[in-house]
Amino acid sequence: MQPNGDLRPVTRSQTNPDRGKPRNTVARANPNGKKKLKATRIENSAVFSSGRSNSDHAQSTKLSSGSNHSAGENTAPPLLPEGPDDSDDPLNALRSKRRELALQADDALHDNCRIHVRTDSYxxxxxxxxxxxxxxxxxxxxxxxxxxxxxxxxxxxxxxxxxxxxxxxxxxxxxxxxxxxxxxxxxxxxxxxxxxxxxxxxxxxxxxxxxxxxxxxxxxxxxxxxxxxxxxxxxxxxxxxxxxxxxxxxxxxxxxxxxxxxxxxxxxxxxxxxxxxxxxxxxxxxxxxxxxxxxxxxxxxxxxxxxxxxxxxxxxxxxxxxxxxxxxxxxxxxxxxxxxxxxxxxxxxxxxxxxxxxxxxxxxxxxxxxxxxxxxxxxxxxxxxxxxxxxxxxxxxxxxx
Structure with missing residues (x-):
């Protein structure tokens, strides 16, 4: 039913006016040549009383910051995933370990010098x-x-x-x-x-x-x-x-x-x-x-x-x-x-x-x-x-x- 009282059925293009426009999602190519959209977490799957159908474009997403968005907003995931923290990066961990070993070696060298360079005991x-x-x-x-x-x-x-x-x-x-x-x-x-x-x-x-x-x-x-x-x-x-x-x-x-x-x-x-x-x-x-x-x-x-x-x-x-x-x-x-x-x-x-x-x-x-x-x-x-x-x-x- 049309909002103006018309008894004609509601078409799919009317329920989703953005149909046909490019979606703001990240796609990856698979071996079959098709594009596979990145899945998003559905926050609200209920059908609104206005008669709109359960569409993939009406779902709300949860951003990495943890804030909730309503189903009517067009909030797509970022184009590039957030990088890991420095503490989780294996290269940074390796660099930190090397710095730690270098400091230990330097301390050992100074300790060795202090041992062998003696002072008068008597x-x-x-x-x-x-x-x-x-x-x-x-x-x-x-x-x-x-x-x-x-x-x-x-x-x-x-x-x-x-x-x-x-x-x-x-x-x-x-x-x-x-x-x-x-x-x-x-x-x-x-x-x-x-x-x-x-x-x-x-x-x-x-x-x-x-x-x-x-x-x-x-x-x-x-x-x-x-x-x-x-x-x-x-x-x-x-x-x-x-x-x-x-x-x-x-x-x-x-x-x-x-x-x-x-x-x-x-x-x-x-x-x-x-x-x-x-x-x-x-x-x-x-x-x-x-x-x-x-x-x-x-x-x-x-x-x-x-x-x-x-x-x-x-x-x-x-x-x-x-x-x-x-x-x-x-x-x-x-x-x-x-x-x-x-x-x-x-x-x-x-x-x-x-x-x-x-x-x-x-x-x-x-x-x-x-x-x-x-x-x-x-x-x-x-x-x-x-x-x-x-x-x-x-x-x-x-x-x-």
Whole structure:
């Protein structure tokens, strides 16, 4: 029925006046050549009372914003679908992941630099105090051994015993010199023997601990390699760079996985050198090594820990200072600027006295070169040391040699 009262039926063109016009929809071509319209969500499918038919063009659509439109509005979907959010884009996610990994790598690089570029852990005075503790422990252990053990004149009845005595004498001679070694073998008074034995034991302990500190590895071949490399490195690099390399290398080679082996090696060296002194001094025992470990093993291990502490403090903990351990050798002329005669005191003046044995470890502070890599300055720095701790010595006159 027409709105004006006409009884003629309503035609399709009258119900949809936009028929024949192009629709505002997105079409896609299918393999059959036909166009397939994009489906829309129907919000209201009711037929209005005006008699209009249910047509696809009278449906209301819901936009991506979520607002509802009436069925009479001509609201088509957008020509292009909205793109995904940046968070859903796999390329953006990949870029974010790469940025995150790059930041992590940068942080790791800075952390690595902070680990390897070390600073001083000990001052010179702290290292001096630790070294004095080591020297004091060596003196106490030497006094304890000389008081507790009994020594008689070495009398050998077999060739094997003579061979052992000969090997022990050769080792002690290499450490302390010929005259002190012969003095241990001679028949001397009991009082003099006590003085000589204690001085020699203390000197052997000090020499062994100094050698343990100065070695780079328990392997002699590795030690020679690192000593040579360190000397070359010092000639071509600054003191600070060389000290950093030294600290890192020794921390890995000597006190890394080899830490237990280093302690065992130190224990063996101290006990073997001590036994050589005791043999030629006249101490006899059926199981010397086992008994020495039983009687003095705890004190010797404490000595080893103090030695390691001094080693790591100087070689790894004092990187801005050029510290050196020193012990005057036998037959050196007495120098009051670096030595102390333990029998006459630090103020004694001896003109031409010779050193019989050195009984503790001294400490020097060398001057760093002003121009990095200058060999002349490196040589000059060794000639201008500052003595932080003097070495205690026993002179020939004291032992009546």
């Amino acid at each position: 001052s010179c005075m702290e290292i001096k105090d630790i070294l004095e503790s080591l020297n004091c422990d060596m003196m106490q252990l030497a006094a304890l051994i000389s008081d507790k053990l009994k020594f008689k004149h070495a009398h050998v009845k077999t060739l094997d015993g003579l061979a052992e005595l000969y090997d022990a004498a050769k080792n002690v001679q290499a450490i302390l010199g010929r005259r002190v070694t012969e003095l241990l073998i001679r028949r001397i008074t009991k009082d003099m023997q006590s003085i000589v034995v204690q001085a020699v034991i203390q000197s052997v302990l000090a020499k062994t601990c100094q050698r343990l500190i100065q070695c780079w590895s328990i392997s002699y071949e590795e030690h020679k390699f690192f000593v040579t490399s360190y000397k070359k490195f010092r000639k071509t690099s600054s003191f600070e760079t060389t000290a950093q390399w030294r600290a890192a290398t020794r921390g890995i080679v000597k006190y890394g996985p080899q830490s237990d082996a280093t302690r065992d090696f130190a224990l063996g060296e101290l006990i073997n050198n001590l036994l050589d002194v005791l043999r030629i001094a006249g101490w006899k025992n059926s199981a010397p090594k086992e008994n020495i470990q039983r009687m003095f093993g705890v004190r010797i291990r404490e000595l080893i820990e103090l030695t390691i502490k001094v080693d790591r403090a100087i070689m790894e903990g004092a990187l801005s200072q050029d510290l050196h351990l020193f012990m005057p050798g036998h037959d050196d002329i007495y120098d009051p600027s670096t030595m102390v005669d333990i029998n006459q005191g630090p103020n004694a003046v001896v003109s031409d006295g010779k050193v019989a044995v050195c009984v503790n470890i001294g400490l020097k502070l060398g001057e760093k070169p002003k121009d990095e890599g200058d060999n002349k300055d490196l040589e000059a720095s060794a000639s201008r040391p500052k003595v932080l701790l003097k070495a205690n010595v026993v002179l020939d006159a004291t032992l009546v040699i």
